Amino acid sequence: MDTQRKSSAALKEGFLVKRGHVVLNWKARWFVLFPDKLMYYKYEGGKKDSSKRGMIPLADSEITCPFLEHENRPLVLRLKTKSSEDYFLEACSREQRDDWANCISDAVEKLRVGDGSSEVPAKQRKVSSSLKLNNVNLSEVVDAMYDVHSGIHLTTHVEQGSSFSNCFSGSAVVDWLVFMNLALTRVEAVTLASALLEEGYVRAVGVRSVEALHCVGLGEQFLDDSTALYSFSENFKKRGSVKAETSLSAVELSGKVQKRGFLLKQGHKRKNWKVRLFVLRSEPGYLHYYDPSKDDLSPVGGFSLRGCLVSALDDSGVPSGVKGKVQGNLFKIITQSNTDYFIQAPTREEQAEWIEAIRKLT
Missing domain, CATH: 2.30.29.30 (Pleckstrin-homology domain (PH domain)/Phosphotyrosine-binding domain (PTB))
Known part of the structure; x- marks a missing residue:
């Protein structure tokens, strides 16, 4: 490879x-x-x-x-x-x-x-x-959304007793993207809005939108719904509390996506190797992995990067703990709870890139 x-x-x-x-x-x-x-x-x-x-x-x-x-x-x-x-x-x-x-x-x-x-x-x-x-430039889309005259209208919403200021609904974003000819259809607008969400330009602020971060497929996490609430990341202001936002799964999936890609991961029980889609997030720092064969693409595993150790493994011979005839470009992550993860990157360059990106968040 x-x-x-x-x-x-x-x-x-x-x-x-x-x-x-x-x-x-x-x-x-x-x-x-x-x-x-x-x-x-x-x-x-x-x-x-x-x-x-x-x-x-x-x-x-x-x-x-x-x-x-x-x-x-x-x-x-x-x-x-x-x-x-x-x-x-x-x-x-x-x-x-x-x-x-x-x-x-x-x-x-x-x-x-x-x-x-x-x-x-x-x-x-x-x-x-x-x-x-x-060919859309996401930063230019956000600049247009901020425009005082033609940008998206910011309002205050009340959801389950909590008040959210300077926010907008998912359907309002989709309406605006289609109206501004930044997307040809509502389906394309959802894809574009999901990219804004993944890159951290906007963030979910209500129960429905936060739950969608870990209940639907990657890339379609933005909801075309009048009851799903979002905000510009810089203007994230909340009064009251929302239970869904304090749950572990919602919090760990709310960070900004720093890197994503297909890697091979060794199973913990059967020790077999499977291709997984890995997504690296910051604030908070988490590494999640997904089964790309599933349509309902929610994480099949993940862990906090706080206190983790990550290092490259020598491709000559079979490192301790590694099973099977591996291709190479191995690296190992040891979590704070002393769980070992053995991972293969497709190339030597990607191995180095993943190690560097993970180390920045440990």
């Missing part, structure tokens, strides 16, 4: 979650993009099995990104082959989804030009169903 191990012809590689063709379930696979095809591999234990692979031809394929018809999976792109076979692929973040779509689109375009076909103008390429949503 290291960069130096890549084939010279490989254009990009990494984990994506693919929907099956016969059984319509979602499974994490290791994808490698070549100039004329997209290969994907199954992981057995903690290592890529080159004999268990599939291939998607790219010639005359079409990309739709974002593909918003999977309600609980807003980070999906669709790849339609020349034979009209659809492949649905989910990335770990908006940035990764868009990068994969652009790289695949470039490869398809080069194949078209190489075959002598006339180049299709960029504005006619089916890369995205919404270029506005695909």
